[in-house]
Amino acid sequence: MAAEIFNDLAAPVEAKDESGEWKVIYPTKSLMLPGRALTLRLREEPTVLDICEREKHGVLKASEDFGQLSLRGKQMDAEERRATEREKVRREEACQRQLEQIAKEARRIRNRLGMSWIIILETVISLLLLILLVAAVRLDGRAPQPPFEAAMAVLSIGLLGFFVGRCGTKTARSDATFGDYACCARAAFNCEGILGLAALALMTWQHGAEFWWTSLTFWPVAGCGLGWWIYNCRRGALGHLGELDHDYDRFEEEQARDHVKNRTIRFEGRVIPERGRPCVASWPGKYEGAWEALVRRTRAGEVSAAVVFLPDGTADHGCHARIPTAEGLSHDPGACWCIPLYGEPKPWGCRWWTQWLRNVEMAVESGAELEVYFFAGLAGRGKVQSFDSAAPEHLRREEIYGKLREFKESPQFKAASAQGLDGLSRERREDSSSRHSRELHRLFLAWLPKEEAEFLEASEGLGNSQKAEVAWLDRKGYQYREVDVSMWLSDADAGLEVHQPHGAADDLSTPRMPIPHEVPADIQSLDP
Ligand SMILES: [Zn+2]
Ligand SMILES: [Zn+2]
Known part of the structure; x- marks a missing residue:
């Protein structure tokens, strides 16, 4: 009489009858064997085997009808399930930890770069402001030269307006460039912008009625700067992000990955x-x-x-x-x-x-x-x-x-x-x-x-x-x-x-x- 063995375990098993050879039965598969005394063993622990001689018609289940083997098979399935589950959790946690490390490192790199940018910009802006003040207050004690002073004012307020308008406004770009220092840096740039305007006002007063026309040269330039500043504020509020900023982020992230590898995995x-x-x-x-x-x-x-x-x-x-x-x-x-x-x-x-x-x-x-x-x-x-x-x-x-x-x-x-x-x-x-x-x-x-x-x-x-x-x-x-x-x-x-x-x-x-x-x-x- 023939019997069908069904492997309802997650483990692979092998079966044979009195005469035959071992035949593998993978999970969810069944096998028909002609003999009476059917032996089953586990592929991963061949020493665990059991014989089923029951006069049972229909399907024999690997997890029920083979005594010792059925018990051990179920036990192994549970162990394997626990082990793979643990491993999965561990991998996920390790992956998460690594992402966090990379994010932290990227932030550190960004802040370091941000500080360099702030130092460079502060140097340039301070220099422009100094030129403007020298021209307005006549610190060097020279004779008044209103046309020359006006020319200096046009040049420096133009550049000052450009830098403050670009870096002093809250945009995705300035956030990305200055990192955690963005707020302070922007406040400082804007203060310097206001100082620049104050210097212009002083110059207008110094030139008085006699050289009234000089105001017509630098105030329109200052107006353009202010317009540029407002334009960037609006753009920042609407959340525009240039292509360049994406590249910038990627660069930082790649650097951060490198650093994390060298410091934590190496x-x-x-x-x-x-x-x-x-x-x-x-x-x-x-x-x-x-x-x-x-x-x-x-x-x-x-x-x-x-x-x-x-x-x-x-x-x-x-x-x-x-x-x-x-x-x-x-x-x-x-x-x-x-x-x-x-x-x-x-x-x-x-x-x-x-x-x-x-x-x-x-x-x-x-x-x-x-x-x-x-x-x-x-x-x-x-x-x-x-x-x-x-x-x-x-x-x-x-x-x-x-x-x-x-x-x-x-x-x-x-x-x-x-x-x-x-x-x-x-x-x-x-x-x-x-x-x-x-x-x-x-x-x-x-x-x-x-x-x-x-x-x-x-x-x-x-x-x-x-x-x-x-x-x-x-x-x-x-x-x-x-x-x-x-x-x-x-x-x-x-x-x-x-x-x-x-x-x-x-x-x-x-x-x-x-x-x-x-x-x-x-x-x-x-x-x-
Ligand atoms: Zn081996
Ligand atoms: Zn070698």
């Missing part, structure tokens, strides 16, 4: 030189939340860390550093550290490595206790054979992962897609993996030749750059403690769900190692 490590003090020497960057926590606590002086992250967009991202000949690495003299680390020059450069070396040396000299953090549940695993094999092993991994494209054309992948692979959630949890990416990784490993799959499996536990870091510590004979990163994960039940043989897979849909330490995706999204 991380050069901070070693606390103290005997016996634990010092984080290597860190798996794919746990973004944990990385943020590490950076925060290191900056606060609570944690000592030698790890370095120079993100894209900061000054020394993509810079390379020559290998000192004293290291005795058999490479050509022009080679940079990328060669022993990765086997080829990398776009993110190797300048971070020299900083890391300095930090580690400092930690070792001060007698700190080095700590290497491994992927959750994989402490001590994923090392390369030696520092000399870091590069060839990296190239080999890249080559194998390069086959992913070929895999996606394969009948195995197409069959999985037809069975509902895309029904798995793509929401990420704290290790940046999703149910979908982990399943893809499992399928990819199953498709690869056995030897290559085993090679990839054995390499799990440390991130790409970490492998070189750890091999370097071994090469130098520096002692370190192997630590599981899960103690840094925010959630209480992370420890329960971590040990899955394929669990700690990188998301295969994103390029391998876009940046050193595979650090935060929302940091990358900062790139315009």
